[in-house]
Amino acid sequence: MKQASTSAKPRVSALAAGALLFDSTQPLDERLQASILFLSEELLVLSGVRETVPGMNNLMVVFDPLAADREAIIRRVCSRWGDSPARASNNKIITVEVVYGGEAGLDLEGVAARSGLSIDEVVEIHASATYTVYCLGAHPGFAYLGGLDPRLHTPRRREPRSSVPAGTVAIGGSQTGVIAQTSPSGWQLIGSSDRSFFDPFADPPTLLAPGDRVRFRCVRVEK
Amino acid sequence: MIEVLATGALSTIQDMGRFGYRRFGVGTAGAMDTLAVRVGNAMLMNANDAAFVEVVIFPFRVRFHADTTIALTGADAQARLDGVSVGPWWSVPVLAGQELEMRRPLHGGVAYLCVAGGIDVPKVMGSRSTDLKARFGGFQGRPLRRGDRFGFPASHSNATRRAGRTFGMLHPDAALAEKAAGCLNQDNHSRVRVVAGSEWDEFSAETQELFLSSRWKVSLMSNRQGARLEGPELKPRKNIELLSHGIVPGVVQVPPSGQPIVMKCDAQTSGGYPIIASVIEADQWRVAQTKLGGELELALVTLEEATEAWRVQCRYVQDVVNAVSLGILRERDEDRHQL
Numbered sequence: 001m002k003q004a005s006t007s008a009k010p011r012v013s014a015l016a017a018g019a020l021l022f023d024s025t026q027p028l029d030e031r032l033q034a035s036i037l038f039l040s041e042e043l044l045v046l047s048g049v050r051e052t053v054p055g056m057n058n059l060m061v062v063f064d065p066l067a068a069d070r071e072a073i074i075r076r077v078c079s080r081w082g083d084s085p086a087r088a089s090n091n092k093i094i095t096v097e098v099v100y101g102g103e104a105g106l107d108l109e110g111v112a113a114r115s116g117l118s119i120d121e122v123v124e125i126h127a128s129a130t131y132t133v134y135c136l137g138a139h140p141g142f143a144y145l146g147g148l149d150p151r152l153h154t155p156r157r158r159e160p161r162s163s164v165p166a167g168t169v170a171i172g173g174s175q176t177g178v179i180a181q182t183s184p185s186g187w188q189l190i191g192s193s194d195r196s197f198f199d200p201f202a203d204p205p206t207l208l209a210p211g212d213r214v215r216f217r218c219v220r221v222e223k
Numbered sequence: 224m225i226e227v228l229a230t231g232a233l234s235t236i237q238d239m240g241r242f243g244y245r246r247f248g249v250g251t252a253g254a255m256d257t258l259a260v261r262v263g264n265a266m267l268m269n270a271n272d273a274a275f276v277e278v279v280i281f282p283f284r285v286r287f288h289a290d291t292t293i294a295l296t297g298a299d300a301q302a303r304l305d306g307v308s309v310g311p312w313w314s315v316p317v318l319a320g321q322e323l324e325m326r327r328p329l330h331g332g333v334a335y336l337c338v339a340g341g342i343d344v345p346k347v348m349g350s351r352s353t354d355l356k357a358r359f360g361g362f363q364g365r366p367l368r369r370g371d372r373f374g375f376p377a378s379h380s381n382a383t384r385r386a387g388r389t390f391g392m393l394h395p396d397a398a399l400a401e402k403a404a405g406c407l408n409q410d411n412h413s414r415v416r417v418v419a420g421s422e423w424d425e426f427s428a429e430t431q432e433l434f435l436s437s438r439w440k441v442s443l444m445s446n447r448q449g450a451r452l453e454g455p456e457l458k459p460r461k462n463i464e465l466l467s468h469g470i471v472p473g474v475v476q477v478p479p480s481g482q483p484i485v486m487k488c489d490a491q492t493s494g495g496y497p498i499i500a501s502v503i504e505a506d507q508w509r510v511a512q513t514k515l516g517g518e519l520e521l522a523l524v525t526l527e528e529a530t531e532a533w534r535v536q537c538r539y540v541q542d543v544v545n546a547v548s549l550g551i552l553r554e555r556d557e558d559r560h561q562l
Binding site: 021055058060065070135144183200205 | 470529
């Protein structure tokens with residue numbers, strides 16, 4: 001049952017003649033994210049809309065500028081921003097086994113030192129939370145997870161590493177996640193998992209979907 | 224079948240791109256110069272999603288093992304077919320056994336080899352483009368290497384039709400009426416149009432003016448992911464913390480270094496740095512065709528002007544399609560009269 005939206009309206013900006021970005025002006029909110037995920041599917045029926053890409057409490061809409069009605073898209077998104085989803089979503093819980101520290105978790109010691117906690121405490125805190133997948137992005141299969149304990153928030157490294165192996169568990173600012181493709185990264189590396197997060201031949205091609213929940217299970221800590 | 228005899232490290236098979244998967248973190252890939260490939264495929268009467276080879280590092284040499292017709296578009300790669308010059312924006316027939324060489328362009332940054340019927344590699348997630356991040360699509364998910372072989376359709380009726388027929392197209396700079404807008408690619412110096420970005424107002428008027436009036440050097444670190452620009456440091460009024468959000472090619476992000484980056488077709492699907500502007504769709508090919516070390520100048524336009532520029536470019540591509548079809552029909556008519 002939809003309820004009238006009392007959310008603040010989004011900030012609207014153009015990323016191209018054929019792309020609009022709708023941004024929340026409020027602090028990160030899990031309920032707004034559920035609303036955005038639902039809205040992102042609904043918008044696909046609009047004529048000329050090609051893709052909708054949810055971000056962290058924001059939504060990018062990509063469309064054919066010669067076929068779609070930009071103003072109509074803006075009106076639709078602004079009027080439905082913050083509405084409760086009309087359908088329950090079909091989400092799952094995934095448990096990811098992690099070897100913390102060691103060669104893949106080069107920054108675990110640094111994260112512990114910065115937080116004033118022991119390595120074991122950092123691992124315990126990281127592995128005891130249930131995280132929510134806000135959206136996918138950055139590289140194929142990468143999930144932005146919300147719910148990282150504030151005690152573990154660590155700024156990104158000053159210099160990114162040029163190559164971080166797929167499967168690396170990392171912390172970036174107030175976010176945590178698993179690097180899904182071997183790629184450069186400025187995040188703090190705390191462990192590794194051997195789960196595959198992306199398969200271009202599978203349908204859907206990603207292990208995780210927005211709205212899913214993720215738990216990390218500590219297999220062992222290598223020091 | 225085409226056999227690769229020699230290649231640099233960044234020759235890839237692409238098509239018009241992989242669309243519909245940004246929400247999985249999968250970018251579009253495709254050509255850096257989409258105008259060149261739209262025209263190349265149009266010249267060959269290919270379906271507009273036909274695959275081709277993009278060549279960024281030269282020389283590039285291949286041998287054809289079957290007859291076909293090709294179109295070479297993009298930068299002038301001083302190409303030679305069995306030693307005979309082939310100009311850029313020309314379509315020529317090719318016979319089995321012939322060798323094509325594409326050499327380092329004096330101007331421009333990327334060249335394309337389009338083939339009648341399109342290059343035949345499996346589609347993955349709906350496209351033949353190479354995803355270099357996740358290593359799938361195109362030729363086994365990687366850049367081409369010496370010895371690689373890939374096919375193209377055997378008897379493409381239009382290719383046979385066109386056997387012996389050679390023709391060229393005007394360079395888009397001559398064909399598109401954009402001189403008035405000041406857009407051009409010349410001697411490795413380009414002028415492109417941008418629209419104000421999401422964080423345009425986070426930069427002071429002086430910084431905005433600096434952005435628009437500077438001659439930006441395209442860094443040697445530029446590639447399919449982004450064109451890194453070197454010039455004055457751009458700093459927003461205050462430090463901005465942005466949550467990750469979707470981005471598209473053309474978006475100009477300003478990281479803490481103060482040096483802007485123009486996102487291109489292999490860019491990450493999400494960003495978080497302030498966006499000062501976006502290169503309009505119609506001019507993204509000009510950025511790709513500005514050689515490393517070349518210069519970029521920017522001009523601010525409105526969204527309406529950006530949309531109109533795109534309309535003009537799409538109309539031009541349709542004109543090419545129509546002209547080529549008309550040429551084929553006229554030939555067919557002439558033959559019928561001769562019988």
